[in-house]
Amino acid sequence: MPWSIAADLTDYGHKIRTTVKQWTGIPVSVGIAKTKTLAKLAAHAAKRYPSLNGVLDFGTLADPDTVLASLDVGEVWGIGRNLKAKLNGMGIKTVLQLQQADERLIKKKFGVLGLRTVLELxxxxxxxxxxxxxxxxxxxxSRSFGHLVTELSDIKEAVATYTTRCAEKLRVDGLLASHFTVTIRxxxxxxxxxxxxxxxxxLDPPTHDTAVLIHEAMKLAEAAFTPGYEYLKAKVIATELTPVGEVQGSLFAAPVDTEKREKLMQTMDSLNRKLCPDAVKFGALGLKPTWAMRSDYFSQRYTTHWGELPTVKAWQTTRDQSTRLSCETVL
Amino acid sequence: MSFPVPGDAIEQSLDLNHHLIHNPAATFFMRVEGDMVVGQDVHPGDLLVVDRSQAAQDGSLVVAAIAGTLQVLHVEQHHGRLLPPGWQLGTEGDINIWGVVTNLIRKV
Incomplete structure (x- = not known):
């Protein structure tokens, strides 16, 4: 009895939706279908049509084509602005048109990934x-600066700061980077x-040592920097990551006292966790970042910062007894 | 005289999180502010542990949105609705229970 199973799924979706709303106050919509791409569309449709109450099991639709025809092709998972323009140029505007598009044509123009999307639909x-x-x-x-930056010294401070964050993340994940990139624009x-x-x-050997990474990042920032431009953004990227312990010893690199360095990094991390972020940091980060991202528009960190919890007032029960009595008689 | 060796008896440390929070996904902290009110069991500066997954009952201490502000109060059952004591239906705007206060943490 496929219908009863389908009906149960919609019920289950409503249960998820109610629970999330009740526990967190966040409204969510739930989409159910045979493929991820269709499920995402179902979730989108569930949001769009109020009569669905936020849940749509695609399998229960009597006429799915009408729904697909009503949805813009840009709503499909994986189809961004550029792909949408390209598809529109080919006359494909709705999801239904994409679903019915010629497989060979799609594969030729959008490769196997595009074909997969059509098959999923x-x-x-x-x-x-x-x-x-x-x-x-x-x-x-990667972060934008608070204002446009022209000085190499500011860029270097920013890059050193981002590199520190990046190294911390690598250590949390237990990963070592073999390749490191700095971009500015x-x-x-x-x-x-x-x-x-x-x-x-x-990087040889691979590392997550903040000092080593900052040292390299500073050279990269200097090489990337050209005077005379107003810079908005810097980015650091660690790639070719290998888990600690799976790294092969290097034949050519000078041996480093890894154990000692590792202890230093662990101590830094635990101090910064215990005290505050950047309680202990490298000098390259600077003391007063003038380039830092503006934070005056940050929303209050209601759930992550003791100093920024939501506040409540105590309800005043000091209203006089007569009001209270009359109220109770009325009730 | 010898000292007892506690080593074997200690299995784990006591975790306040475990004691105070039953449903982490639905639990929020809030701080009471404002003036001290005589006869109130909630004081300014108190930290409230609020669980949104619990259903309020007659007499529950809750955080509620009243006229756009969050307030902490006891609610009572009145004709099938949970309302603050002395609440005048219809004239005092709407009340929306946000969550049930499960614990008060107070610095002394």
Missing amino acids: RGTPCFPMEPVAAPVTMRIV TSYYRPENQYAAARSVQ
Whole structure:
């Protein structure tokens, strides 16, 4: 009896939705389908049509094509602005049109990934479930500056700071980086004087030692920097990551006292965790970052900071007894 | 005279999180502010442990949104609704129970 199973799934979706709303106050919509791509669309439709009450099991639809025809192709998972423009150019505007598109044409124009999306829309699962998170392949730390920056010294402080964050993340994950990249760029939104540069280095042996990474990052930042531009953003990227303990010894690199360095990093991490972030830091980070991201518009950290908890007032029960009595008589 | 050796008896340390929080996903902390009110069991500066997954009952201490502000109060059952004592239906706006206070943490 496939229908009863389907009905149960919708019920289950409502249960999830009610629980999340009750526990966290966050409204969510639930989409259920045979493939991830369709499930995402179902969740989107559930949000869009109020009569569904936030839950849609795609399998229960009597006429799924009408729904697919009402949805813009840009709503499909994996189809961003560029792909949407390209598809629109081919006359494909709705999800239904994409679902019915010619397989060979799609494969030719969008490769096998595009084809997978079409097959998923037809109900053939191509993107498997991932019950275990895929291993981390890169660590990026990237922020815009609070204002445009022209000085190399500011860029270097920012890059050193991002590198410190990146190294901390690598240590938390127990990973060592073999490749490290620094990029800096000007604003995309200014028509003139645009500039962007990236410099990379191969690390041998792989490391998550903040000092080593900062040392390399400073050289990369200097190499990427060209005077005369107003920089908006810097980014550091650690790639070619290997878990600690799986690294092969290097034939050519000078031996380092890894154990001692490892202890130093552990001590730094535990001090910073106990006291406050950056209680202990490298001098390259600077003392007064003038480049730092503006934080005056940050929303209050209601659930992560003791000093920023939501406040409540005590209800005043000092109203006089007569009001109270009359109220109770009325009730 | 010899000292007792406590080593074997200690299996784990006591965790306040475990003691105070039953449903971490639905638990929030809030701070009481404002003036001290005589006869109130909640004082300014108290830390409230609020569990949104618990259903309020007659007499529960709750955090409720009243006229757009969060307030902490006891609610009573009145004709099938949970309301603050002395609440005048219809004239005092709406009350929306946000969560049930399960613990008060007070610095002394």
